[in-house]
Amino acid sequence: MSAPTTAAPGAPVVELDLAELRRDPYPAYAWLRRTAPLAWVPSVGRHLLTRYEDIVHAEKLPAVFSSREEGSLLLRTVGPNMLREDDPGHRRLRAAAEPPTRPRQVRDLWADAFERTAHELLDRIADRGEADLIADFAEPLVAANLALVLGLRTASAADVSDWSRAMMAANGNYADDPGIWLRAEQATRAIEEAVAEAADAVRGAPDGSVISSMVHAADPVSLTEIQNNVKVIIGGGVNEPRDVFGVGAWALLQRPEALEKVLKDPASWKRVFEETARWISPIGMYPRQLTQGYQIAGVTLPAGSRVALVIASGNRDESVFERADEFDLDRPHRPHLAFGGGPHFCMGAWVARHEVSAIAWPLVFSRLKGLRLAEGTTASDSGSAAGRLDGWVFRGLTSLNVTWHAP
Amino acid sequence: MPTVIFQLPDGTERKVTAESGTALMQAAVSNGVEGIVAECGGNASCATCHVYVADAQCELVGPPNDVEDEMLDFTAAERRPTSRLSCQIQLSDALDGLVVHVPEEQV
Numbered sequence: 001m002s003a004p005t006t007a008a009p010g011a012p013v014v015e016l017d018l019a020e021l022r023r024d025p026y027p028a029y030a031w032l033r034r035t036a037p038l039a040w041v042p043s044v045g046r047h048l049l050t051r052y053e054d055i056v057h058a059e060k061l062p063a064v065f066s067s068r069e070e071g072s073l074l075l076r077t078v079g080p081n082m083l084r085e086d087d088p089g090h091r092r093l094r095a096a097a098e099p100p101t102r103p104r105q106v107r108d109l110w111a112d113a114f115e116r117t118a119h120e121l122l123d124r125i126a127d128r129g130e131a132d133l134i135a136d137f138a139e140p141l142v143a144a145n146l147a148l149v150l151g152l153r154t155a156s157a158a159d160v161s162d163w164s165r166a167m168m169a170a171n172g173n174y175a176d177d178p179g180i181w182l183r184a185e186q187a188t189r190a191i192e193e194a195v196a197e198a199a200d201a202v203r204g205a206p207d208g209s210v211i212s213s214m215v216h217a218a219d220p221v222s223l224t225e226i227q228n229n230v231k232v233i234i235g236g237g238v239n240e241p242r243d244v245f246g247v248g249a250w251a252l253l254q255r256p257e258a259l260e261k262v263l264k265d266p267a268s269w270k271r272v273f274e275e276t277a278r279w280i281s282p283i284g285m286y287p288r289q290l291t292q293g294y295q296i297a298g299v300t301l302p303a304g305s306r307v308a309l310v311i312a313s314g315n316r317d318e319s320v321f322e323r324a325d326e327f328d329l330d331r332p333h334r335p336h337l338a339f340g341g342g343p344h345f346c347m348g349a350w351v352a353r354h355e356v357s358a359i360a361w362p363l364v365f366s367r368l369k370g371l372r373l374a375e376g377t378t379a380s381d382s383g384s385a386a387g388r389l390d391g392w393v394f395r396g397l398t399s400l401n402v403t404w405h406a407p
Numbered sequence: 408m409p410t411v412i413f414q415l416p417d418g419t420e421r422k423v424t425a426e427s428g429t430a431l432m433q434a435a436v437s438n439g440v441e442g443i444v445a446e447c448g449g450n451a452s453c454a455t456c457h458v459y460v461a462d463a464q465c466e467l468v469g470p471p472n473d474v475e476d477e478m479l480d481f482t483a484a485e486r487r488p489t490s491r492l493s494c495q496i497q498l499s500d501a502l503d504g505l506v507v508h509v510p511e512e513q514v
Binding site for chain 2: 062091098104274334336343
């Protein structure tokens, strides 16, 4: 399968500025959905597929829209892994890794520890009356939770965060910066050592973690496979729940009426999670490569074509979500695309839902009395939270400065 | 080829015919039955293809497997004794005439 590096015949070519896309991709997506729902974007080197129905269609055809992408930076960063594999190879690894992330296991095995960690982090900042809820709370919380679920007993939350950041940088290293590759190699070597150590420990004493589950899988999995897949999970497992937490908290702090309603009805935190993930999807797009010629969105793509399924755009599709650009907890329930679809449906979905909507948000809003945004409120204020929204492949707040009434 | 009936939340019905061996979820999705979301494509990891099997046919369809049983605790609409994930029901001639009710919410 060769990978054409130019537009498919008949595909519109659209120049998009990557810096602008990182700053705010949504105007470009709205334009693409209206005028060129499948467009070749030279700066990305892929065809962008931007309408909801087309993305859902592609997700349901994994035999055509393959996860095995030639020249994938993720493959270079972490080695062969289930995210860049199709069934049955993908299924074998997923089945081995998945049990500890299922919802009942999350509730029964992990939830108490998640809650303890959240309280500990809040204990550290409660008296200060101000904090950056991303750096001081969300990131260390999700990193510690991830280390626990994976079974990395010797890794600290800071280790997991650093590893994740180093690998994510490499995964987007289109400029081929040698420094970024070096940091990623150091991170992946450290993960390999930590996984090998954990795998040894659970061989005789299973502990319910992902590493333990893979070590004891009915269909055997090699140590290298465990190591590479743990790398992938660390790569995505920090920023996605962190970003949903940050964006959802930010959205509510700007909408006191919505916040008040949510605080009166704790069951609605689940709605906050799903609407936040739809509104500003932590993962904006993921790549696919065609195994055969296929017509979609009015263009016939030849075999080998690279396509980006832009789920952040699908989640703003006005034909599916009325007033799609608005954060609206009362909108009619429609399935969003933020967790992806098909065989690769996000394995961490149940962990993220629980740690953010059942633990992190309720505890932050109940313990930090009088919580409000610390930033100025004008759009031109460079310190505003909106200025700290960044990214299009991954998107979230880089900081969320807040104040509250310290005891 | 078995025929199954999906009763939709708005009171309408969709009759669908599919090959034996096809998952009920697949039969729904292939025929555009509204309300069967099936985010995970049939791997029992999303709980968005929830259906209620008609009371009289529950025994015929059988109980959920272990993984499915777990996911059914986390469906958006309430779990009932008749709840199943449609991705885990394989159609066969014995299930010809199966009637399932699609819940109001899947997510």
